[in-house]
Amino acid sequence: MSLSLCVIVKNEEKSLPKCLSSVKNIVNEIVVVDTGSTDKTREIARQFGGKVYDFQWCDDFSIARNEALKYVTGKWVLVLDADETLKPEIVPQLKAAIATDKYILINLIRQELGSVQSPYSLVSRLFRNHANIKFSRPYHALVDDSITEIIKKESYWKIGYLSNVAIIHSGYQKAVIDHQNKHGKAITAMRKFYQDHPDDIYVCSKLGALYVEMGEISQGLMLLAKGLNLILESGDQGENINYDILYELHYHLGIAYGRLGNSIQAIHHYDAAVNLPVYGFLKLGSYNNLGNLLKVQGDLLGAKMAYELAIGIDANFITGYYNLGMVCKAMGLWVEAINAYDQAISLNPDYAQAYQNLGVVLLKIGDVQNSLIAFENAIALHEQYNPQEAERLKQGLKEMGFCY
Structure with a gap:
């Protein structure tokens, strides 16, 4: 089964070799979209056999990722960032999963090196090369919205998961964040999107969490609480609730209230988070933070x-x-x-x-x-x-x- 790698880059000469080395013997094609590098990023990509395409950056990761999808020829697509690597231990599982006929998307567990609060996340980065799959959202771009629409029309498709950590992400280390101004880029992209989509639950979750991380607790709390209300209102029957986003909202509300010293509310949200039907690895941060709060309270x-x-x-x-x-x-x-x-x-x-x-x-x-x-x-x-x-x-x- 042919597999294509998609990467969007800018000035990634230090991290790109490790990323591409982790997949060079697994993928059949490397597609690199460069958004304005001034270092040796393009040359490094070509050394690994990558097809390099130029793209003018427009503060929207989804547009850049969709540009990369235009050049893909493989039957399956793996998406990585330059600061990510594929774990070699996951390769047999990955190959077995894409060899089946039932999956359109396979979610991957990503380990977040340097992230104290969220050591793991679930990312939709492995999917079929389907004409209607596209990324949405300007930051934390994802294909989930388009996958949902496809499954409504083509109900035979299933979404799968690999059971072990597949991707190692080093981008949450403080030195990397500061050097690349990741928070600034994220705020710029998500604020623009939020202005046009004030009731988007996903952006309420992501932007709210980012505000909390940056110490702007009141703004973050407002957005997270709004997102929680929106998701509960939209999913009164239970079947319409996106539990992954609901988990994130409760989890980051727990962090926000914890930083405000409101242990009762923080514990309430962590308890709600760990009782949701989401992938076990995602609950790790909630259990750890819950333990810290209970210890302080004497429990x-x-x-x-x-x-x-x-x-x-x-x-x-x-x-x-x-x-x-x-x-x-x-x-x-x-x-x-x-x-x-x-x-x-x-x-x-x-x-x-x-x-x-x-x-x-x-x-x-x-x-x-x-x-x-x-x-x-x-x-x-x-x-x-x-x-x-x-x-x-x-x-x-x-x-x-x-x-x-």
């Missing part, structure tokens, strides 16, 4: 359960293990705390705080030798990244009678 058992549910969704969720260790430590569950910290460290050997808290728990149970080893690891790591904390820890150990 340690509830927090412990939330962290355990998060780890149950993603066995590699480092923050979840660390948070579980912290709440178990607070509950006096020493063995469980040690196991949680050990797991966090095995996944991230440079986790200074995990070593430090492991040292505390080991000291509490009288395992002085291993406690000091954990503290020494914590100090060595802190000296690299946080020298003040390293000195504070050394001083604390000296005060307890240990030589440093």
Whole structure:
């Protein structure tokens, strides 16, 4: 089954090689639409066999993505951004899925590196080369609207999902966001769209979440609450509700109320989010944030359960293990705390705080030798990244009678 890659780019000479390397032996065609690069982006794309087309940027990602679709010749289309890579482990699943006759769209799980609040998202980036499939929305462009219309007329099509993480996205790391002015581009594109479509639930969700992320809580809260009301009003019968967007609205309302210090409302929205019938990976952030709030409120058992549910969704969720260790430590569950910290460290050997808290728990149970080893690891790591904390820890150990 022939597969085409579509990428839109501008000045991506640093990230594009990694992106294209991840798919060069999988796709049959690489289509690159360049929106005004002044570096070596075009040359790099051609080195990978890419067909490069120029396009004048117009503050609308959907128009640029649709331009790329014009040049596709494969039977299936995979869409990536330059700061994304395809995980090699997903390739057998991907090939098996596109070899079937029933799917028109296959949703992919994307891991958001550097995103503290939303470690995973679901993206509609793998679909058939169908004449009526097109992207809509100027930012966070997606094909879902056109897919819905196609299925109304061609009801034999199904939407599928790959069960494991397919895409790694590095674009949420702060340095990347600041360098590429991603927030500024997003605000510009979505504000224009919102002015013309004030009752669009999707843009209320995305723009509201972006305002919250940027610290403009009141504006974000207003848009998110509006989106929630709109989606509930439009889906009174249940069957018309888009649960993925409903989840996002509750989730980001939880974040907004949490930042305002309104724990009751935040917990309410996180509870609503985790009880929706959406893909499990999407719930990870809600469970983790819910656990944090419950821990602060003193509901340690509830927090412990939330962290355990998060780890149950993603066995590699480092923050979840660390948070579980912290709440178990607070509950006096020493063995469980040690196991949680050990797991966090095995996944991230440079986790200074995990070593430090492991040292505390080991000291509490009288395992002085291993406690000091954990503290020494914590100090060595802190000296690299946080020298003040390293000195504070050394001083604390000296005060307890240990030589440093």
